[in-house]
Amino acid sequence: MKTNPKNESKRINALKSLDILDTLPEQEYDQITKLVASICDTPVALISLIDEDRQWFKSKIGTDSCGTKKEYSFCNFAIKSDDEIMEISDSREDERFQKNPLVSGDEQVIFYAGAPLRDKDGNALGTLCVIDHQPRTLSEKQKEGLLFLANQVIKLFELHSINKGLKKTQKLLKKKNNQLRNFAGVVSHDMKMPLANMIVTIDILKAKYKSILDDSGVDYLDNLKKSSFQLSDYITNILTHYESDNITSNEDSLEVFDVHTLVEDIVEMLDIGDDCDISFPEESIDIFTNRVALEQILLNLIGNSLKYNDKSKIEIDIDFKKESDFYRFFVKDNGIGIPKDKQKEIFNLFSIVAENDRKGNKGNGIGLSTVKKMIHNLGGEIKVSSVEGKGTTFEFTIERTKKLED
Incomplete structure (x- = not known):
């Protein structure tokens, strides 16, 4: 089965942008693999992701393996299928897998059923799959359960992506806030001294030239002094606001x-x-x-x-x-x-x-x-x-x- 190189490149980029490959086990995913294994009555269940050359398991039950080569992966066929579930009752009778070492080796993948995990753009990033060491088929209810749980995995992927975006935004906002705090601090401190000089100068002008200033001139100086104090108060409050985190910590x-x-x-x-x-x-x-x-x-x-x-x-x-x-x-x-x-x-x-x-x-x-x-x-x-x-x-x-x- 051939894949359009452009589509495969798009799929790989979508998988990498999710930033979930090689992450630690998470309870939410492990609960799904345990539940799907129970519903389908299989010894093995996997949440599998396929990159350029490997199959990696985000969650697993019934195997110690962390992944396999892409060329041996059953899931690699499943993500290329148009079916909701790719089911193989007996891999030994399927010419695609007769020489696959996973069939004849220790893993003994005889039965396989996998539901592709497609993102909102239709990219199949991997599968939720179940495996047995003997031939069998899933009932309609078991298939329904597999599909429902595959949808929950997709929703977990979406939440993972949203959280990743939020963390990035939070980091950026923190950086911008620090820049703003530093800017406010520098500007405020730089303005404090000229304002203090203005207030002192106003008092000197009033004292020295009071005899030649009319009432309007004195009012102008008083208003200028009042405005200087208001601006100084404003600057002090700005500084306190941006330094409040440091004060409380x-x-x-x-x-x-x-x-x-x-x-x-x-x-x-x-x-x-x-x-x-x-x-x-x-x-x-x-x-x-x-x-x-x-x-x-x-x-x-x-x-x-x-x-x-x-x-x-x-x-x-x-x-x-x-x-x-x-x-x-x-x-x-x-x-x-x-x-x-x-x-x-x-x-x-x-x-x-x-x-x-x-x-x-x-x-x-x-x-x-x-x-x-x-x-x-x-x-x-x-x-x-x-x-x-x-x-x-x-x-x-x-x-x-x-x-x-x-």
Whole structure:
């Protein structure tokens, strides 16, 4: 039986692109060979793949062989057949196999039935086959079972190909993300110093030329300074977002510390005025986790409670619970609230809900995305509940590292 060289080249390329030859045994394939041997009541069952010069077994039962030469392969005939199943009741009476060493040798392939494994383009990559050492035929139900299971092998091949593509895409995305992180880091650091110089220069200009500047000139300088601070804040948030993986994975940041002390440090950093009341957790409890990451998370959430608040008296309630598997935190405020239809979007990068904060500044939509990313990296989750005009509550968890903690 002759094969069109072009078709054979296409078939070989399809087989190699699957990237499954010479891979380790897999339970999913072995289960199919065991099941088909049981259904067909044969001592041998194989998932066989045919390349340029050999037959290789992805899965096998009833033989110690890993494959054979292509020229002796029964499956090589099966993949060239137009039949759904190539069945040979007694190979000793078939002129194609009478001199085949597999018939007369130790293998004694007397009975053979193989279903070609065709990909979506019709390329027969190999077969699911059963073998017996004595003459016989399959019943219709056994043939049906063989075909059904051959279809399952094809689906496993398709899944293998999809997973291979996903891994390749994941690797590429990781590479691109690292490039973007490095780019953001370099650009951000390079911009920080010129911005700092601009802010200092603006202050010098105001001090030195205040007597000759009219009100409009002073306003221009104030607006320029304000914009410089906003850009600096934006850059800082971008850096934090792209460095969040490094922050959460840094084992040197794991330490035992008191929750009360952490919150007190954060409040001191935020320089909160008399127009704000902050309630601390009732209990002062030591926890063991990534202090730097938790500080960043709480800084952002408490900072938002301060910025997005329209009340004359800002009220922020911080609570904490130590559970069996998690640390659970609550940050509740009496601020402007978040519209219900926007609550799912707030954790998306660059998503902005409020037009301006308490001081009239526009947000950049980076902070909450970074918060969610850090919490996820720490094995936790975050959710929000809010009522417009009344306030917002953020609840988040961080997984406890019990062994290290105890």
